[in-house]
Amino acid sequence: xxxxxxxxxxxxxxxxxxxxxxxxxxxxxxxxxxxxxxxxxxxxxxxxxxxxxxxxxxxxxxxxxxxxxxxxxxxxxxxxxxxxxxxxxxxxxxxxxxxxxxxxxxxxxxxxxxxxxxxxxxxxxxxxxxxxxxxxxxxxxxxxxxxxxxxxxxxxxxxxxxxxxxxxxxxxxxxxxxxxxxxxxxxxxxxxxxxxxxxxxxxxxxxxxxxxxxxxxxxxxxxxxxxxxxxxxxxxxxxxxxxxxxxxxxxxxxxxxxxxxxxxxxxxx
Numbered sequence: 001x002x003x004x005x006x007x008x009x010x011x012x013x014x015x016x017x018x019x020x021x022x023x024x025x026x027x028x029x030x031x032x033x034x035x036x037x038x039x040x041x042x043x044x045x046x047x048x049x050x051x052x053x054x055x056x057x058x059x060x061x062x063x064x065x066x067x068x069x070x071x072x073x074x075x076x077x078x079x080x081x082x083x084x085x086x087x088x089x090x091x092x093x094x095x096x097x098x099x100x101x102x103x104x105x106x107x108x109x110x111x112x113x114x115x116x117x118x119x120x121x122x123x124x125x126x127x128x129x130x131x132x133x134x135x136x137x138x139x140x141x142x143x144x145x146x147x148x149x150x151x152x153x154x155x156x157x158x159x160x161x162x163x164x165x166x167x168x169x170x171x172x173x174x175x176x177x178x179x180x181x182x183x184x185x186x187x188x189x190x191x192x193x194x195x196x197x198x199x200x201x202x203x204x205x206x207x208x209x210x211x212x213x214x215x216x217x218x219x220x221x222x223x224x225x226x227x228x229x230x231x232x233x234x235x236x237x238x239x240x241x242x243x244x245x246x247x248x249x250x251x252x253x254x255x256x257x258x259x260x261x262x263x264x265x266x267x268x269x
Contacts (some may be wrong), residue, residue, distance in 0.1 A: 031101050051101075
């Protein structure tokens with residue numbers, strides 16, 4: 001087990017539906033524009049831009065190196081599997097930008113004592129929508145052969161290049177938390193808690209509907225072998241690491257960098 005690769009599996013529509021990714025990215029952009037107009041600040045837009053660009057670049061490296069493999073990429077019925085420079089942008093918008101926007105949008109409002117109760121209720125209603133979204137047409141993993149190479153998306157979780165990237169992003173996040181003033185740190189903490197809880201819920205819905213799970217096996221020169229479903233404990237640890245670090249903590253730099261560049265002012269919190 002210690003010498004095997006660990007793979008994150010996306011067995012449902014999110015792994016291949018890039019039309020949905022565009023819609024999700026645009027909804028996040030609308031939230032950014034709403035906050036810009038209502039509060040006369042561009043914080044969310046800067047975060048959205050940095051998240052999209054940095055994550056698109058990281059996805060490009062992951063896919064060119066073979067760390068993440070997609071079987072098909074569908075865009076409203078159009079096959080864009082080989083349009084990698086378009087699809088990584090859509091991933092940046094719908095993954096990093098969306099999650100970070102959700103984090104800071106709800107985090108800012110729940111952080112405020114005057115609006116906390118109302119926005120906690122709204123956030124819980126928002127989360128409940130994912131029950132219907134993911135349970136409506138998920139793939140039951142019991143009917144999918146373990147190690148099936150036709151799975152929409154398979155990602156090696158711990159290759160060297162990805163580990164270096166994650167370590168750098170985590171370091172940036174931790175340094176920012178340490179150096180930030182108390183109000184900015186509080187803003188970042190609420191953003192992280194919302195992102196982590198959102199992704200934990202999202203992951204649970206995908207796992208329950210058979211759209212996400214963990215496999216172990218070997219990957220040598222682009223060839224998979226000995227693939228099998230991970231033990232429950234290994235699967236739990238891998239999924240927990242994903243939502244606590246890979247899709248939450250390493251998104252904090254998308255907030256930290258605009259702060260360091262003075263694109264976001266501390267008094268905007």
